[in-house]
Amino acid sequence: MSVHYESWLASSSIDEAMKKELREMTKEQIEDAFYQDLAFGTGGMRGVLGAGTNRLNVATVRRAAHGIANYISSQGEEAKSRGFVIAFDNRRMSKEFSQEVASVLGSNGIQVYLYEQPRTTPQLSFSIRQLNCFMGMMITASHNPPEYNGLKVYGEDGAQLNLEDAERVVAAIQQVAAPETISSLSFSESFRDASIQYIGQTLDEAYQQQVASVVFDLESLQKTTLKTIFTPLHGASGSTVRALQDKLAIPHFSFVEAQMEPDSEFSTLTSANPEDESAFALAIEQGIAQQTDLLIAVDPDGDRVGLAVWTGSSYQLLNGNETGALVLHFILSQHQQQGTLPTNGIVYKTIVTSEMGRMIAKSFGVTTEDVLTGFKFIGEKIREIEHDSSYKFLFGYEESYGYLAKPFARDKDAIQLVVLLTEMAAYYHAQSMTLMEALDALYETYGVFKEKLISVTIKGMSGAAQIQQALQSVRKEQLTQMAGSQVIHFEDYLSQVRKSHDEQEQLTLPPANVLKFVLSDGTWVCLRPSGTEPKIKYYIGVQKNTATEAQTRLNEVGEWVNGWMELKLKL
Known part of the structure; x- marks a missing residue:
């Protein structure tokens, strides 16, 4: 029997409900x-709910929370007084966790x-900036199954x-004693005695005002005959989107009422991921x-969005690259029409995102820069260019879908x-075009881009080691041909080197265990x-x-890569 298990059972800091579970x-x-x-990694902490370390x-x-409090305290009194914002979504135990963190920090x-009711991740991000806080926390597990939560x-x-800062926070948490040895705190007492302040309406209105500013032509939007349906998938965004619809007076905009209220069990869903067609059922x-033109679904914490477009006979879901290309082109073209397109404009995308965005941006004289996978790297770049x-x-x-x-x-x-x-769908609707037809028009201009993701899970304790060994084998192989095309660039983000034939240059992105191949026919592959x-x-x-040529090539490369990596992984 685990020593930790016995310690948890004997601890006065572990409540009776958890001891019963144990x-x-x-x-x-x-x-x-x-x-x-x-x-607790660089992105935070996420796991299955339940008793145990x-x-x-x-x-x-x-x-x-104690580790985070120690980190903030180490940064001085100004950091402590600027404070910490906490928001949470609809998941099991989210509110309880928010109060626990608030009690410890306070x-x-x-x-x-502290938010009293579920709010979205982007509103948490906005709130930190609006209140000039030192840090903040979102309690969510995004679109994971109901038994998960996270920080x-x-x-x-x-x-x-x-x-860098994440590593410092992780180090501070690792210095804290075992969970069962830390005394519990009463939230009601902490709320009374500590500096804990509820926030809500004022921040809601300020955030909604900022969101409303993304509209390019409100008058045209308010005259649209486009029909739209929105669902928050039982998450935290329902009340915010409903308030925005009222504020902007968008016509023919309705809701999936059965999914508008926060529900920790996602009772009408098999998946709360807007990437899955089942989420749109x-x-x-x-x-x-209702003969609706556009369906929009947002994941539980309000940071990812998917859409489905009526094609005349059925609804077609767009993937993240397709939506991104459409939105990017719409933003740049609207700025160009209104004379607000800056001469030093920049777009950020990740290294595994379609190259179509770069082509679109270039046609408007706008720079595109790649970052590592993870939106925090885009946030980091925005901060740099602000300075x-x-x-x-x-x-x-x-x-x-971010x-x-x-x-x-x-x-x-x-x-x-x-x-x-x-607004974008309404703009095209006024020209008797669906978003699918708008996407086809972009393909006619820029060429057809298609992408594919293959995900391989290796069960067992040795799985992670197999993957690392496979990647090392790929590095040593120095592949020159892939799926019938020449490799013209090989990028190793761990050693931060790009190799092109006999030439070599340094990559400027942070180290990451990622490999990317760029082929002579414009194809790219990233592991x-x-x-x-x-x-x-x-x-x-x-x-x-x-489209036929693109799909054929995509299938061909996918089969080649899958077979090649099966050998590397020894599957």
Whole structure:
């Protein structure tokens, strides 16, 4: 029996409900719950809810909060007085965790600003900036299954912590004693005695005002005959989007009412991920009944957005690259029409996002810069250009359905996109075009771009080691041909080197265990392992003159890469 298990059962800081859960565990469950500490990584902490050191619960959250409090205290009195904002979404235990974190920070003399009701990740990001806080936290597990929750920590600029600061926070948490040894605090007493302040209406209105500013032509939007349906998928964004619809007076904009209220069980869904067609099931049913043109779904914490377009016979879902290309072109073309396109405009995308965005931006005289996967790297770049005024931010996006139109938030903001997507669809609707037809028009101008993601999970304790060995084998191979085309660039983001034939240059992005190949026909392939589980992802992008050619090439490269990596992984 685990020593930690016995210690938790004996601890006065572990409540009776959790002890009851512990007593009912099997030997195998005890081993899984205590064999390691749930990791607090550079992006925060996420895991299955339950008792044990390898689970997310009040005790493990309390330990993380103490580490964060110690880090903030080490930064001086100004950091403590500027304070910390906490928001949470609809998930199980989210409110309880928010109160636990608030109690710990408040008892350490740190000013705490706390939302009482579920709010979105982008509003948390905005709130840090609006209140000039030192840090903040979002309690969410995004679109993971109901049994998950997590903590995401943000810096003073409203972006997720950069790598350097994240490492300091992780180090501070690791210095804290075991979770079961830390005394629990009463939130009601902490609220009375500590500097904890509820926030809500004022910040809601300020955020909504900023979101409303993404509209280019409100008068035209208010005259549209486009029909739109929105669903927050039982998450935190429903009340915000409803308030925005009232504020902007967007006509023919309706809601999936059965999914508008926060629900920790996601009772009408099999998946709360807007990348999955199943997430649109109720919206599609309602859309067919109401003859609706556009369906928009936002994930539980309001940072990712997906859309489906009526094609005349059915709804077609757009992927993240397709949506990103449409929105980017719309933003740049609207700025150009209104004479507001800056001469030093810049767009940020991740290294695994379609190259179509670069082509579009270039046609408008706008620079595109790549960052590593993770929206915090886009936030970091926005902060840099604010300081030196070298560029004017115009758009940031990633293939995994995350977009940012205006940088008053510094994480991906699906709420901005709900408004912008509706305006964009209304703009094309006025020209008797659907978004699918608008996308086809872009393909005629820039060529057809298609992308594919292959995800491989290797079960067992040796999975992560197999993946690392495979990547090392790829590095040593120095491949010159791939899927019938010559490799013209090989980029190793761990050694930060790009090799082109006999030439070599330094990459400027932070080190990351990612490999990318660029081929002579414009195809690219990126290999990226997961940082938290034994999984490796193959990202593939192609460009051809026709959709048929692009799909054929995409399938061909996908089969080649899959077979090649099976040998490397020894599957």
